[in-house]
Amino acid sequence: MIEFERTLPKTIQFSGHFYKIQNFDNSFKIIRDELIKMTRNHCSYCNCLLRISEYTPEIEHFIPKVIRPSFDKAWFNLFVSCPKCNKNKQKNVWKYPPIKPLKPDSKHYKFKEFFRIDFEDGKLIPLNPSAKITIDWFGLNDIERCEARLREFEIFNEKQDIEKIYHYSYPFFIEAAIKTNPIKSIK
Numbered sequence: 001m002i003e004f005e006r007t008l009p010k011t012i013q014f015s016g017h018f019y020k021i022q023n024f025d026n027s028f029k030i031i032r033d034e035l036i037k038m039t040r041n042h043c044s045y046c047n048c049l050l051r052i053s054e055y056t057p058e059i060e061h062f063i064p065k066v067i068r069p070s071f072d073k074a075w076f077n078l079f080v081s082c083p084k085c086n087k088n089k090q091k092n093v094w095k096y097p098p099i100k101p102l103k104p105d106s107k108h109y110k111f112k113e114f115f116r117i118d119f120e121d122g123k124l125i126p127l128n129p130s131a132k133i134t135i136d137w138f139g140l141n142d143i144e145r146c147e148a149r150l151r152e153f154e155i156f157n158e159k160q161d162i163e164k165i166y167h168y169s170y171p172f173f174i175e176a177a178i179k180t181n182p183i184k185s186i187k
Contacts, residue, residue: 001046001047001104001134001140001172002104002111002171003104003111004038004040004104004105006075006076008075009034012027012030012031012034012075020073021073021074028059031059031078032059032080035078035079035080036050036057038080039080039104040166042169042171043080043081044080044081044085044104044105045085045104045134045138045140046082046084046138046140047170047171047173048084048148049167049168050080050082057081058080058082058083059078059080060079060086061078062077062079062101063077064089079104084139084142084145085139088137088138088142089137089138092136099129099130099133100133102114111176114126114127114128114130114131115131117173119177119180122146122148122149122173124140149169149173152169152170156174
């Protein structure tokens with residue numbers, strides 16, 4: 001999960017204190033496109049590269065609609081998500097945690113303050129209870145995700161084109177691997 005800045009796009013009309021989106025149903029594609037721009041075409045949670053054919057971007061409600069219906073169309077509550085993160089969260093919606101999961105657009109969120117990475121197996125290591133809840137809620141340490149992070153770093157490592165890091169899934173993982181340089185290549 002990498003941090004990003006939430007903006008108020010001019011292409012969407014808002015009303016009220018919570019920046020509720022007017023004409024939500026007819027603006028779905030515009031809303032999704034604006035959310036995608038903010039994350040540089042990556043899932044807000046697992047950070048995989050969103051592709052229409054493979055990981056069709058979905059609009060996800062951070063605070064579930066069943067928990068807080070009034071936030072259904074609130075701009076600050078909407079995130080772009082891959083189907084897998086959204087599905088994992090939907091499985092856990094009735095177990096809404098007493099400790100809040102991390103929001104990637106929070107001014108207080110910085111990846112390195114909440115997570116470490118195990119470069120041997122690709123897992124995220126939580127540094128506090130909110131990070132642990134986030135990993136569990138979105139399934140961020142599922143085995144296939146960990147393997148995908150390792151594969152993506154291997155692909156990047158062959159090309160070593162730091163200018164195009166956001167053309168890859170899991171750029172947070174790649175950046176951390178480059179900074180710590182724990183290994184030259186992952187096999």
